[in-house]
Amino acid sequence: MTDRKNDVGAILDALADIKDLDEYQARSLPAGYYVSEEFLELEKEEIFPKEWICLGRLEEIGKPGDYFTTQLLDEPLIVVRGQDDKVRVLSNVCRHRSSVIAEGKGNAKNFVCPYHAWTYSTDGQLLRAPSMDQVAAFDTKACQLPRLATEIWRGFIYVNLDGKAKPLAPRLKGLEPYIQNYHPESLDLNVVQEEVWSTNWKYLAENFLEGYHLSTVHYKTLHDRTPTRLCEKIPPGEGYTGYKSHYTRKSPQRKPYHPDLTTEEKRYSMFFWVFPSHLVGLNPGGSASLCLQPRGTDEVVNRVTLSSYSSAGAQHSGNGRIRTENNREVGFNTVMDEDRAQLVRLLRGLKSRYVEPNRLGPPDLEGTVWDMFQYMARRLAPPPSRAKIKQTPLR
Numbered sequence: 472m473t474d475r476k477n478d479v480g481a482i483l484d485a486l487a488d489i490k491d492l493d494e495y496q497a498r499s500l501p502a503g504y505y506v507s508e509e510f511l512e513l514e515k516e517e518i519f520p521k522e523w524i525c526l527g528r529l530e531e532i533g534k535p536g537d538y539f540t541t542q543l544l545d546e547p548l549i550v551v552r553g554q555d556d557k558v559r560v561l562s563n564v565c566r567h568r569s570s571v572i573a574e575g576k577g578n579a580k581n582f583v584c585p586y587h588a589w590t591y592s593t594d595g596q597l598l599r600a601p602s603m604d605q606v607a608a609f610d611t612k613a614c615q616l617p618r619l620a621t622e623i624w625r626g627f628i629y630v631n632l633d634g635k636a637k638p639l640a641p642r643l644k645g646l647e648p649y650i651q652n653y654h655p656e657s658l659d660l661n662v663v664q665e666e667v668w669s670t671n672w673k674y675l676a677e678n679f680l681e682g683y684h685l686s687t688v689h690y691k692t693l694h695d696r697t698p699t700r701l702c703e704k705i706p707p708g709e710g711y712t713g714y715k716s717h718y719t720r721k722s723p724q725r726k727p728y729h730p731d732l733t734t735e736e737k738r739y740s741m742f743f744w745v746f747p748s749h750l751v752g753l754n755p756g757g758s759a760s761l762c763l764q765p766r767g768t769d770e771v772v773n774r775v776t777l778s779s780y781s782s783a784g785a786q787h788s789g790n791g792r793i794r795t796e797n798n799r800e801v802g803f804n805t806v807m808d809e810d811r812a813q814l815v816r817l818l819r820g821l822k823s824r825y826v827e828p829n830r831l832g833p834p835d836l837e838g839t840v841w842d843m844f845q846y847m848a849r850r851l852a853p854p855p856s857r858a859k860i861k862q863t864p865l866r
């Protein structure tokens with residue numbers, strides 16, 4: 472990679488240049504936005520620890536003691552429903568010698584560090600520390616696993632590492648009318664899968680949330696049900712964007728669905744993006760959620776949950792199946808594999824010296840990508856320089 476692409480100052484200038492431009496002037500960003508190691512470091516300092524990051528679904532921890540472990544950037548975490556039924560996100564690092572405590576998922580009465588058997592309750596209190604009663608001034612009660620700021624929204628569990636983010640729900644208020652009839656909080660979990668994709672995290676997010684590629688990349692799988700021409704963006708908010716992927720008239724009805732859905736709502740899928748890294752597709756019978764985080768400029772951890780309404784059974788789209796116009800069933804992963812192949816191709820192209828920003832597609836088709844650029848500009852772009860302010864003509 473050339474130094475030019477790694478130049479974080481140039482990327483921030485590009486973000487400052489697009490800030491507040493309207494959606495009809497939408498254009499892409501320099502390649503460095505995706506391939507610069509320095510810019511990734513900035514994202515890891517200024518975006519991920521300061522924002523609400525989705526870790527998974529509430530149904531994953533339905534009973535007291537249920538937990539799953541995960542990692543956000545360098546932070547090993549336990550997501551657990553305590554014996555008091557409260558959902559918490561705890562640091563999964565022993566307070567003694569920093570060993571990671573729990574692995575995988577399961578149901579636990581307490582968590583025992585494998586190193587020296589320090590034992591913590593499901594709310595993070597240190598219960599036992601062998602032989603530490605012989606150590607002067609060691610207070611078991613004063614020792615506990617850090618509890619991280621946690622917010623549950625519509626059945627999704629979010630964490631904020633630095634504990635300073637403003638509450639999430641008010642930021643998503645404008646999204647509510649578009650999703651409330653789906654009642655995402657009442658879905659049942661069918662599938663959890665975590666994988667690493669060889670692309671930049673933003674590319675995967677942009678791809679999941681734009682409809683411009685539906686009729687090309689997914690010509691064989693989705694085009695006859697949700698073609699590009701039927702995509703319709705919703706107005707974005709500070710913390711989100713989204714679009715409706717309308718079904719063709721011949722497309723069969725997905726059943727069962729939530730009874731609150733209107734006739735119109737049964738005829739499209741609703742895709743939304745909670746900035747920066749949570750992507751959701753709601754269809755009348757279920758949902759797919761992608762929780763993303765970078766593992767490098769060209770590697771992204773993609774934690775997927777697929778859910779459906781309880782009466783749906785194994786036939787259902789929430790179980791990873793998508794029914795098309797010809798009543799064919801297509802696997803969720805078949806569609807994702809089509810995206811994956813395309814995203815690897817994008818990253819290869821981005822390393823070319825000839826890459827330059829160009830116009831994005833129309834707002835209904837690619838405007839969600841533009842909304843993400845605007846979010847990143849709001850978060851990262853420097854305020855106008857003194858020089859630029861001086862140039863402003865006086866009235």
Ligand SMILES: [Fe+2]
Pocket residue numbers: 678679684685688689806810
């Ligand atoms: Fe796609």
